[in-house]
Amino acid sequence: MAMIRKVSSTKRFRVRYGRSNRDKLAAVEELHRGWHKCPYCSKEAVKRESAGIWKCYKCDAVFAGRAYSMAKRKTAAELLISEEQYEALAKETAAEVEAPEEETAPAKEA
Numbered sequence: 001m002a003m004i005r006k007v008s009s010t011k012r013f014r015v016r017y018g019r020s021n022r023d024k025l026a027a028v029e030e031l032h033r034g035w036h037k038c039p040y041c042s043k044e045a046v047k048r049e050s051a052g053i054w055k056c057y058k059c060d061a062v063f064a065g066r067a068y069s070m071a072k073r074k075t076a077a078e079l080l081i082s083e084e085q086y087e088a089l090a091k092e093t094a095a096e097v098e099a100p101e102e103e104t105a106p107a108k109e110a
């Protein structure tokens with residue numbers, strides 16, 4: 001059975017520069033090439049103009065982002081804890097906010 005192989009953007013280098021270096025570059029190029037979702041008009045019409053500069057070809061918005069991706073930098077809190085931990089913490093705090101109301105409700109009835 002034939003193996004399906006994804007064509008990498010680093011195919012142009014053929015066997016040169018080493019596998020891991022080509023893989024790293026391919027991951028970066030996958031981030032910045034192609035169309036991205038516009039934060040202003042929500043259409044996938046944003047392309048990278050140059051390092052850190054992104055342009056929407058629908059609404060002509062030009063804005064700053066990261067050099068190779070449009071994504072915003074993570075906050076310090078997000079960097080310290082993982083997403084699962086963050087969601088668990090958010091659920092705990094939500095439960096703490098809701099819990100006192102449940103406890104006081106029967107007291108009012110009695």
Ligand SMILES: [Zn+2]
Nearest residue numbers: 038041056059
């Ligand atoms: Zn736009």
